[in-house]
Every structure is written in C-alpha cells, then in structure tokens.
Amino acid sequence: MAMKNAMIKGDTPFFYTQKAKDSEQKLKKKVHLMKRKIKKSAYDIKEKLRRKSKISRTGNYVSIIMGVLLLIMSWSSQIEWLIWLSSISIFSNVFLLTIQKNNLFS
Secondary structure, eight states, rough: OOOHHHHTTTTTOHHHHHHHHHHHHHHHHHHHHHHHHHHHHHHHHHHHHHHOOOOOOHHHHHHHHHHHHHHHHHHHOHHHHHHHHHHHHHHHHHHHHHHHHHTOOO
C-alpha cells in the first residue's frame, strides 16, 4: 500500500530517473558533436576565404564571346531587346574582369 501511495504522490522509481539521466547524457553528447561540426565547417570556410585562391576568368571571357556572337545575330535580325541584353552582358563581364584584375574589393 505504501508503494502505491509513493507512486501516486509523484515519486519516480529508480529505473525512470536513470533512463532520464542516460537520455540527457546522450542528448548532451549529440549537441556537443553538432557544435564541433559547426565549428569545423566555419573554420573550413574561413580557411578557404583566407587562401585567396586565384579566380578563374575563363567564364568571363567565354561569356563575352557569347555576348558578341549574340549581339551580331540580334543586330542582323533587328531584335532590339536582344541587342540591349547582349551589350549589357558584355559590359558587365568586362567590368567583372577589370575588378578581378585590379582587386578593387580586396
């Protein structure tokens, strides 16, 4: 009878408290591992930015060539919006190349 009264009043048996403690320890371990993973990935990103590897400019040159070809084709077919689009593309890629060569933003 005393055992039933103790359980009614809110006493938890040893098994449940131990299980709760084990779950808490597992959760703390998982949180710690996630923090380590986040710190490692942030460190990796910082290292990549710190290295300042050379930026490949071939994409800009290819885009300029495609823009010139598009400009020639749109000029011959008299499509005005395509002429503006290709000229803006050419100018933006030339601007990006000059920024990258002169390193204005670094």
